[in-house]
Amino acid sequence: MKSLYDFNYDQMSEMALEHGWKKFRGHQIFQWLYRKRVTSIDEMSDLSKDTREVLKQNYDLKPLTLRDKQVSSDGTTKYLFALEDGSLIESVLMQFDYGKSICVTSQVGCNMSCAFCASGLTKKKRNLTSGEMVSQVLYVQKDLDEKNDRLSHIVVMGTGEPFDNYENVMNFLSTVNHDRGLGIGARHITISTCGVVPKIMEFSKEHTQYNLAISLHAPNNELRDKLMPINHAYPLEELMKAVHYYASENNRRLTFEYILLKGVNDKKEHVKQLAKLLKGINAYVNLIPYNSVDEKGFKGVDHEQAMVFYDALMKEGVRCTIRKEHGADIDAACGQLRVKHLRKERKGN
Numbered sequence: 001m002k003s004l005y006d007f008n009y010d011q012m013s014e015m016a017l018e019h020g021w022k023k024f025r026g027h028q029i030f031q032w033l034y035r036k037r038v039t040s041i042d043e044m045s046d047l048s049k050d051t052r053e054v055l056k057q058n059y060d061l062k063p064l065t066l067r068d069k070q071v072s073s074d075g076t077t078k079y080l081f082a083l084e085d086g087s088l089i090e091s092v093l094m095q096f097d098y099g100k101s102i103c104v105t106s107q108v109g110c111n112m113s114c115a116f117c118a119s120g121l122t123k124k125k126r127n128l129t130s131g132e133m134v135s136q137v138l139y140v141q142k143d144l145d146e147k148n149d150r151l152s153h154i155v156v157m158g159t160g161e162p163f164d165n166y167e168n169v170m171n172f173l174s175t176v177n178h179d180r181g182l183g184i185g186a187r188h189i190t191i192s193t194c195g196v197v198p199k200i201m202e203f204s205k206e207h208t209q210y211n212l213a214i215s216l217h218a219p220n221n222e223l224r225d226k227l228m229p230i231n232h233a234y235p236l237e238e239l240m241k242a243v244h245y246y247a248s249e250n251n252r253r254l255t256f257e258y259i260l261l262k263g264v265n266d267k268k269e270h271v272k273q274l275a276k277l278l279k280g281i282n283a284y285v286n287l288i289p290y291n292s293v294d295e296k297g298f299k300g301v302d303h304e305q306a307m308v309f310y311d312a313l314m315k316e317g318v319r320c321t322i323r324k325e326h327g328a329d330i331d332a333a334c335g336q337l338r339v340k341h342l343r344k345e346r347k348g349n
């Protein structure tokens with residue numbers, strides 16, 4: 001059964017028309033879900049009993065079941081949810097000076113197999129529906145409601161490759177961005193991709209105000225082939241062509257993510273190559289401290305080494321920042337909470 005959270009604002013109006021109702025019904029349902037944040041169809045009290053019955057026969061509000069919640073000393077909160085089919089997913093709430101941000105999961109598992117990443121330890125089981133992504137945001141927002149607080153930012157950087165689940169991700173973002181939905185500003189929303197070139201092209205043409213982040217992690221094909229298998233399908237030349245296309249279509253600054261892996265991509269030559277690759281692009285590099293993943297065997301650099309790389313890159317004229325670590329004391333690495341639970345389940349406790 002489809003969830004009511006699967007419909008964005010326009011689709012909700014279409015759904016109302018398909019049932020022979022006025023378009024306005026769709027608007028009302030949308031308001032109930034996102035303004036009043038009801039948890040059952042019966043609470044939609046300005047709809048007639050008949051209308052509610054039809055809704056109940058055709059749709060549900062598939063809830064996420066909370067399986068675990070961990071709060072770090074810096075306020076970072078990790079939520080482990082079970083979906084209706086029992087799949088486990090993770091969402092993370094992070095606190096910044098500028099507000100509160102949620103990191104949303106877009107797939108159960110991931111097929112991109114990046115060498116350093118915990119998410120790919122389990123292959124993709126399926127795409128998340130739009131409703132399942134909306135529900136992550138709503139759940140965390142309801143938690144914040146109790147403190148009279150609100151989510152101001154969204155990053156689609158949890159488990160999964162958002163551009164391998166393009167349509168659902170775009171639908172989901174349209175719902176949470178809509179001013180009758182959660183009203184989270186498009187410029188406060190970031191989608192991160194490992195470099196699915198055809199989807200970067202498609203995204204470029206949509207001219208949304210969402211921010212785009214590209215997981216680069218290596219400045220040459222030889223190294224990127226080793227770290228990110230997607231590079232075999234879309235090598236750096238292709239990726240950079242798509243990046244230039246994005247820049248020509250959108251007057252927006254791009255982010256390049258670059259995890260500093262000790263002895264792997266942190267040398268002087270990499271700084272030079274990176275500067276050459278990004279020359280002339282309105283972009284900045286986000287240097288990411290590596291959260292080590294037991295199974296992967298990579299090490300991150302310490303803060304001093306990160307500063308050396310940062311200074312060298314700035315000297316080359318590339319704007320960059322070092323990402324602040326969040327929730328280091330609660331298995332901060334992306335996807336680690338889920339992996340921990342899967343391991344536990346395998347052991348049978």
Ligand code: SAH
Nearest residue numbers: 117157160161192193194215257290291333
């Ligand atoms: N598939 C998308 C989004 C999910 S990953 C992408 O690749 O962009 C979000 C970011 O976290 C990516 O830049 C990813 O490379 C990075 N990441 C993955 N594992 C990490 C780890 N153990 N420590 C730090 N960053 C990691």
